[in-house]
Amino acid sequence: MPDHSSVSRSFDVIIAGAGPVGLFLACELRLAGVSVLVLERAQTPYSPLKKLPFGMRGLSVPTIEAFYRRGLLNQLAAPLRDAKPGALPRRQAGHFAGIPFDYDKIDSSKWAYRLPSPADGNMSAEMLGIEEVLASRAETIGVEIRRGVGVEGFTQTANGVTVHAGDRSFKGRWLVGCDGGRSIVRKAGGFSFIGTDPEFTGYSVEVDMADPKKLKLGRQLTPTGLYFQTQPGHFGMLEFDGGAFHRSGSITLEQVQAVLRRVSQTDVTLTALHVATSWTDRAQQATAYRQGCVLLAGDAAHIHAPLGGQGLNLGIGDAMNLGWKLAATVRGEAPDGLLDSYFAERHPVGAQVLDWSRAQVAVMRPTPQARAMAAIIRDLIGTRDGATYFAERVWNVSMRYDLGGDHPLLGRSTPDFEFADGTRLAALMADGRGLLIDFDVDASLRLLAEGWRGRLRYVACGARDRLGLSALLVRPDGVVAWLSESTPDLEEAAKAVVRWFGPPA
Incomplete structure (x- = not known):
């Protein structure tokens, strides 16, 4: 048994997980003068799944605004400015269940109380680049990040938590689980996690093919599922098998070939498998985001299908909302109920995103009913009002917290006012x-x-x-x-x- 008798120095907040959510939260807390330790199980942040094309993530307006307001947007956008011309098409502004909507159809004048800003619209960024920007900022301002040290459990008292990681223990006043959909913190804390079961197993793979011309580029819906080939040999696949294969065994070349043949309805032959991971559309959410001195954020608090990049955006929103509230609590400056407002504000947003994900899955099913619904949505999304509505939802332009009061700007993101002296x-x-x-x-x-x-x-x-x-x-x-x-x-x-x-x- 590990010896947890030796406790390292104490921190105000310990964060489990050095992904974008954990790192962004760490930066928010440290800005407010709070001491922060981030524990990450992986030895290194580098993974082929975080690099292009698999690591590309669409960022919503609140996420872009969060980076912009903390002075990080230019660093995040720099790699995109260096991208090859045409690599990031600008006409397509997003999609719902794979049905695209275009920039030239969006009427942004319908979004009241927004002003022109560098954070307007949407953008994409590589997951590895996001983590690098945040890790650099975190370390620069004094966050301690320990990699290869995964949280295995914790004990909680009225005065804080003792976090067990390997053969060491760390003392903190607060613990925040940002450790993903299989969160150890959530499980060890006994948080209830409820929702809906999966309908499909999804795959992201990089392969070599003997006959690449047999499969088209782009998104292809078939009678048995769908596949989308972003560039030759890089595939996403959905097989509506109830999520049966996910985590049931190692992903082999033979398995990927069998799935791709079933989904594409071709006899394509694969000659090599370089990268492979699986996922599902399971949609679950914690019924509470706090128990005592332990909190959840990001995928630890909610999981759903990674359709449209909503998971990353939802998690960054959690971190932006929680950071200043937890910091004020640590400093003893928080008014009554401030920390409770984290759950009150963010849980409904998470529930809405889960339903948005479920709706997309319903439209993507390989059934006549789903195809009929998809045809209707395709007609709607092609109109100016339809494209504007879907952009508003996908980009999360209209997110509003219920703070009381009737003014439409109350509870919304503040406009980026340009002051008389030129300052924004x-x-x-x-x-x-x-x-x-x-x-x-x-x-x-x-x-x-x-x-x-x-x-x-x-x-x-x-x-x-x-x-x-x-x-x-x-x-x-x-x-x-x-x-x-x-x-x-x-x-x-x-x-x-x-x-x-x-x-x-």
Whole structure:
């Protein structure tokens, strides 16, 4: 039995998992001065599945905004600027169940309270590149990352957790499981994880073929499933077998060839297997994201089919929402209920994404009923209103938390205001603080903000387009928490600040 008697130094927060979600959360916590240890089972972050073409991920608007507001977007986009011309087609803006919608059909004018921004639209990035950018930032600002040290379990007391990893133990006030769909933290913590069973086994493979001309490029729906060949020899395949093969054994050349023959309905012959992994459309979600001093984020909290890259985006949204709330709790500055709002806000978003994934699977089934539905969606998505709707959902442009109040901007991502001095709002959020923006330069608002100096940045400046607002409060995650269209009600403004930032110092 491992000897856990020797406990290493203590940390405010221990994070299990050094994927994008764990690393982004670590950066958020460290920005707020919290000590963070990240434990990762894998010895190295490098994997062929994280590199192109398998590692390509579509990023939604909230994810792009998160990187933009923390000053990381240019680093993330740099490899894309160096990509070969034509490698990233711009006409196709996304898809639903493989049915594409185009940029030229999207009417972004229907999205009220958005302003032009470098974070507009969507973009793609390589998973390995995302992790490299985040790991570099994390280590630069003082996050400790230990690779080859996987969490095996933990013990929890009223004062924190002791995390067991190999023959060592680490003490933390909080533990966050960002360790994927098979999360050890979730299982050891006894979190309930419920949902729907899979309908298919999916495969991502790189192969050599004796007769490559037998299979077309692109997405091909067949009577038995579908395959999509992004470039010669690089395949994704779906076989509607109820998820029977997933993790039932090692993936061999013979197995891949048999599946590809069944799905493509050809006698294609494979000569070599270089990369192979399987996955399913199982859709499950934790019924709670917190138990005591243990929290879940990313795939540890919810899993679904990787259709359209929604999993990564959902996880980054979790990290952006949780980071500042957990940091305020660690520092003893959090108002009552702040940490509970993480689950209240993010669980409904996760449930919606799971249903979006289930809907896509229903349309992709190899049945006459599904094909009839796909034909209707293809007609709808080809219209201007249809493309706009699907873009809004896929890009998550319209995400809104229920914070109370009727104004359509309340609970949504703040617009990227361009101030009179040329500064953009996003540039003021790189340090992870909230903003109290005063377009009319009201002395009383300045005085109010003094009580939260260090937690809240007061910004008094006009803007090129202020969207009819006189003032607004922006949380550290970029969500509008209060606003005024006329002379601000100081009592209401103070209540909003206390609600999200706690009592004044």
